[in-house]
Amino acid sequence: MTEHSEHANNSRIYLQPTPVRIWHWLNAIGIITLGISGAQIRFPEYVNLFGAYKSAILLHNAAGILVAASFSLWFFYYTCIARRMTALYVPNKEELQHGLLRQAIFYFFNYFRGKPNPHHPTPENKFNPLQKSAYLAIMFVLVPLVSLTGILLMNIAPLRELVLLMGGLKVLVGLHFLLACALCAFLFSHVYLATLGRTPMAYIKPMWTGWEEIEELHGEEGALKH
């Protein structure tokens, strides 16, 4: 019996295990908090959602630690427990050669024509090639870098050598800010793409319950074919 069949029944498939869902929503809360508190820290004259400036800093630090810990949980789970990090997040040769283009054509052309999504998620292959590439950049470059620069900025005096090694405080701050903006940009696209299911909540619900409706998915694709 394959893992897929273990986690599937007639109408739905268990796509998002509990640790992954916990990680995802911790990340969501953490990143949104980081974005808003970060805006207050950089633009205190215009943003004041958390009262005192110090509150924004403390909240930003706490949320940053939460996201960094959540990232570690995700990394540990997929690398050591599920052992599916590479399969899930690294596009294979076929996906790089054809899958990326195929998926891009779907999103930017065939979707509007009512054609079906060429990718069918399974627990072993949850992400389409475009998702894989995006998540690879986000999770292996963006999040680690923004976390590391944040940790350095939280500890400038004790970690001064590393700050100097990176070119100074301004390089560090600039990098942290631009990476955070990139993460914010990703967030908008991420939330929008999550609404591209048959109903706006079709892809969001599984991230809460763990189960994705297969019939609905296929029903949608069936409908799209007509």
Place this chain on the structure above:
Amino acid sequence: MKRKKLYLWCIGWAVTAAFMAPLSVAAAESCMDCHGDVDAVGAELAIDPLRFDHTAHADLGCSGCHAVGQDHPDDGLSPSRAACGDCHQDISDEYALSEHAAGATCGDCHNPHAAHNTGAVSGMDMNRQCAACHASDEMATAHGVWLPQAELHLEMLPCVSCHTGSENYVINLFITKRPADPASGVPARGEPFNLVTHEELREITGDKDIAALIDANGTGTISISELRRFNGSSEYPGLRLKGMLTPESVTHNVQILDNRWDCTFCHASGGETMQTSYLSLPQPDGSYRRMSVEKGAILDVLNGTPDFYMMGATRNASMNLLGLVIIAGGLVMPVGHGFLRFLTRKNRR
């Protein structure tokens, strides 16, 4: 009435000083014959003539504050000392009302034989006076209870920035140096950066004015491009610019001001504060000479002042714009795709 007496005293002093200055200087030279030699009078009574000569007090001469008998020092009597308040009445009155007055006299914080104006004293030297009583590690612990990154704050600010009613802050850039490793001769990683002395800079610039180290075109002011060149250059290994937010004038009402608990007192943009900066160059007498730096240098994106950044206050406008473009890029998908999605919704029914 009291003020009138003070004016009369000042006028009288000024007239006397004008006529007696040559005599005072000559007398001072005579005093310095002994008091300029630490071996002759001991460390406690010795005065560094180089440092004293450049103070405002030197113009008064030794006799301006001290009176000695004709048989000095054989008479065994200690010379009289003028009270600081005789000249600095306003400051003395202001200080007397502060909590600090009960714990320290003027001389505990100021050496009258090496006293300079605020702008001619480095923030580190100011803090050194405070640390004589308020141990740095204890202060870091006490401030750490409420102040994020307390150690960093104490390192980058003179204590008087928050603990007096001082205003009109500017940013002073000091040249610091990391000691070289004796074996390799290269700056030793991990060692602290210390203020560089005039003599150390002289070793680098030779016969040239030490300002030439940064003021390459010799205009007497520092441009942002000159700062970038200095900061990006590998010509001076171990040298780095350290910025400190220092008050332009220091008051003596030592206290804990309520508005300093609010981080946005410093950490908010606006006004001229973050636009005005100086390069402070060490002088042979231990004081500092300030050179104007081009306005906005502190806000430069990367290399103007790579180690000086105050959250919320010295953010760079170009960086803000770039961040906005990146965020707007993230909206292209939801807005553009969403619009087409709406127009083609019939195809997916």
